[in-house]
Amino acid sequence: MTIVPAHQRSAALAPFVVTLSAYELGPGSVGVHRGLPSSTVSITIPEADSLEIAWLGRPGSGRFRAVVAGLHLDTAELRQEGGTRGVWLKLSPQGAGALLGVPASALSGQVADLADVAPAMAHLPEQLAACRSWPQRRALVEGALIAGRTRHWESTGGQELRGILAALSGTARVQEAARLLGCSRRRLSGTVRAELGVTPKEYQRLLRFEAARGALVAAARAGTVSLAAVAAASGFADQAHFTREWRAMAACTPTEWLRAEGLIA
Template sequence: MSIVPADQTSAALAPFVVTLGAYDLGPGTVEVHRGLPSSTVSITIPEADSLEIAWHGRPGSGRRLRAVVAGLHLGAAELRQEGCTRGVWLTLSPLGAGALLGLPASALAGHVADLADVAPAMADLPERLAACSSWPQRRALVERTLLTGLARYGENTDRHGLRATLAALSRTTRVQEAAQLLGCSRRHLSTAVRTELGVTPKEYQRLIRFEAARGGLVAAARAGQVSVAAVAAASGFADQAHLTREWRAMAGCTPTEWLRTEGPAARDREPA
């Protein structure tokens, strides 16, 4: 999977789009991927075939959707795409949910939905993407669509307040510390975060720490020097055991199991 960093998107979209990527795993294959817990809203748009998504460890939770929007979630998802395994994948910051889709991230937290239901104005985006002949065309189409959403909803987004709240939670390890930075009570912060994100401040900090560990594991694997203990320390975990327990609870596997099945080395073995 190739990923286009958000700094290569339109400057107007940069505060809202975290990643924008194209994936192409080749025709005639069945790919199952683990959707890890995330502090972003993700949108996956297969080019031709629908996507089956289920929550890990929840039998009967599977749904087949044409294009998937997933909110912030603390558990792992399982995604299966058959046939033409090609499409577009992007993630939005919590700010981006309101500014680009017209609804708070809390409306999607812990849920998956079809893009057409979340943003009816984007209902035909999968078909329009399928008609494009190259990734630059697809990226340009996605950006134009998002800019249209920004023009429609952007003025209704409290960017400054939410951005300050997320920054304070990201810079601290305790909710009380974040509240002090913001000059408010812990109760006020909890209410505000639940209203905007659909998770508690502590849960959001867990997601940030989990994502930091995931990034550290990927970087270490690419460098050929994986030390789970070192990643745990750098990501704010008490020790390696703490990191492993958190990964089992949130991802349904250990860090080393995830690296073996879906880490950089595993990706390098996949058809491009």
Template structure:
């Protein structure tokens, strides 16, 4: 990864949804902006609990969201998955993460400069070629938008929110009122400070859950305690509310070793 991109890119990887039912994947709530580009067949995406929300997209870009989505990729189930930090949306895509919050859209509509990226990626013969192509496009975006982006304040805000479970304490650390903090976070991310903290805690728990499963000791009580939940029952309730299933059900369907 280019050093210039490192502050803005959380992950860039090839994916394979695996041999399950038509390549179905549960897109969990996230505190990042994600771009999903199938290798061949378009994606079919629907929000859990939203009848009639299914859409067919050649490449999808999604903002921060607090509910799960169902991604279905019939045929070829491979592709490229890119995740950006909230400040990365402005620096690389030229728009605030708030413009994408709680939604998923066609990449070409949101970032016209990337309209031909799916076809260009499909023409690549190897993962190193695909990775290099994505990095070049991101660097081009940084050259166009990076000079206008000043991520220092947003980074400080997110660090303060991530470092405490109390919004007022985060505001005190930043030297501003809770009302000012709320307005700034909504304008930048499209979620409230408390919702952002909820997303961070969920992602932290998910990372610990995956690590524990890989080590062969998926102790839900231990994951819950380490991630700031009152107890295992609280953790399970929150996971079900945000993911639409229990942690155990998610591990069984999509945990380590379940996808290619």
């Protein structure tokens, strides 16, 4: 077995892995987490028991040993019993194809078991459970991702998608993004739908929501939460617009979310 140095692993995964971290949902035996709308593909691997996931506002729920969630504009509730720790990853949209072998569009708006999406990673939960430290767990996950990159990544296509996403994130208007890319709005929309499973406008909506979430957290930690200031900084017309959008996507108000996360009293 070839051992890849940590700095080389990180460099190889940098374009595709946004976050790779340990998580803990609380000190008890049952943990609950609200999974907010996301512009990335996430993988959640509990350390012990499985996860139960239900979309808020949708009927039904599912149980997964390890779960992959695509880009989604709705909120889900994750419930973990028998232990509340695990490993959490966020992949860029192009990372889904490069590391898992499926386009982000195949996962859009849904959750699936990691074993079904990437059969080569089916034993990753059990392998992680046998690790005794976070460095071991991180190295194991990075190794699995690099193996996936070796199997799936093709140099063509990835750079084009990165350019498209950069253009969409750099302007609030889809037509302007198309102009910057030198293509028609129709062609841009077709490419984004095929790659991500959402429209360009929906992708920008997710980016704006995530910007607001980051601004909310930063303001709460600084002790100066101003919804009007967050709305203005995140590209909303005003505070009322921001609150309506947050409620529609997160199934609660910004203040309710901050309180539930323990960020404000």
